[in-house]
Amino acid sequence: MNKTKFLLAIFFLLVLFNRADSAEKITSTMLQRGGFLSSNDALNTGIIVKGADDKTIFNKGDVVFVLFRDVTAKIGDRFNVFRVVDEIKHPVTDKKAGVIIDILGSLEVIEIRRDAAVGRINKTYKEINVGDRLKSFEPPITEVEIKKAGKIVYGVVITGLEKRVDSAKGDIVYIDKGKKHGIDAGNVLSVFRPRKDASHPVTEKDVPLPEKEIGRVIIINAQDDTSSAIITQSIESIVAGDWVMTAE
Numbered sequence: 257m258n259k260t261k262f263l264l265a266i267f268f269l270l271v272l273f274n275r276a277d278s279a280e281k282i283t284s285t286m287l288q289r290g291g292f293l294s295s296n297d298a299l300n301t302g303i304i305v306k307g308a309d310d311k312t313i314f315n316k317g318d319v320v321f322v323l324f325r326d327v328t329a330k331i332g333d334r335f336n337v338f339r340v341v342d343e344i345k346h347p348v349t350d351k352k353a354g355v356i357i358d359i360l361g362s363l364e365v366i367e368i369r370r371d372a373a374v375g376r377i378n379k380t381y382k383e384i385n386v387g388d389r390l391k392s393f394e395p396p397i398t399e400v401e402i403k404k405a406g407k408i409v410y411g412v413v414i415t416g417l418e419k420r421v422d423s424a425k426g427d428i429v430y431i432d433k434g435k436k437h438g439i440d441a442g443n444v445l446s447v448f449r450p451r452k453d454a455s456h457p458v459t460e461k462d463v464p465l466p467e468k469e470i471g472r473v474i475i476i477n478a479q480d481d482t483s484s485a486i487i488t489q490s491i492e493s494i495v496a497g498d499w500v501m502t503a504e
Contacts, residue, residue: 302390
């Protein structure tokens with residue numbers, strides 16, 4: 257390879273590297289505790305039964321006793337700590353949509369005893385209590401790369417984080433579409449709300465009006481049937497029952 261070809265090869269490699277590195281991303285501390293909707297309890301691997309110093313509310317550094325279910329834990333294993341907030345019904349169909357899994361933090365197993373394990377809380381997003389549960393560890397989401405959805409998908413906002421009624425920019429909401437429907441982390445969705453019909457000025461018949469776009473969300477965690485998303489734009493509060501559609 258002569259010098260000119262070598263320099264051209266280096267140039268094109270730098271261009272490709274810069275393109276890959278310049279992909280638009282979103283970062284927010286809220287991404288780490290977005291949680292998700294779950295349709296089953298299979299993720300429950302253990303439970304916090306007591307604090308080492310009789311505390312019932314724990315923060316980073318506190319030591320707790322843990323009972324595991326169908327899991328053989330080892331020293332050094334890490335687990336996410338979560339709380340089941342409530343069972344949620346779909347705002348349109350009124351069918352069960354799942355339970356909110358609120359991620360509270362994580363712990364590391366530091367000792368194994370005959371009847372219980374000992375863990376140390378090493379991360380908290382919210383106070384952790386006796387009775388909170390454990391699931392297999394997944395690293396916290398710190399950033400999401402924006403990417404276009406492969407197809408048009410329509411869905412509905414089910415609820416907000418911690419069952420928040422009114423959600424705005426920076427808040428987390430859950431929608432009723434997931435990987436099975438073509439939704440993935442990084443997809444941008446527009447949020448719409450129907451307008452009331454207008455009355456025709458002459459005939460007085462109802463005239464349907466187009467929906468009003470009230471915000472945008474970005475998917476941060478896509479499950480099979482549902483997804484969690486962070487609101488990046490909102491001109492009105494976003495509530496359960498608002499419609500979403502993958503954006504161009």
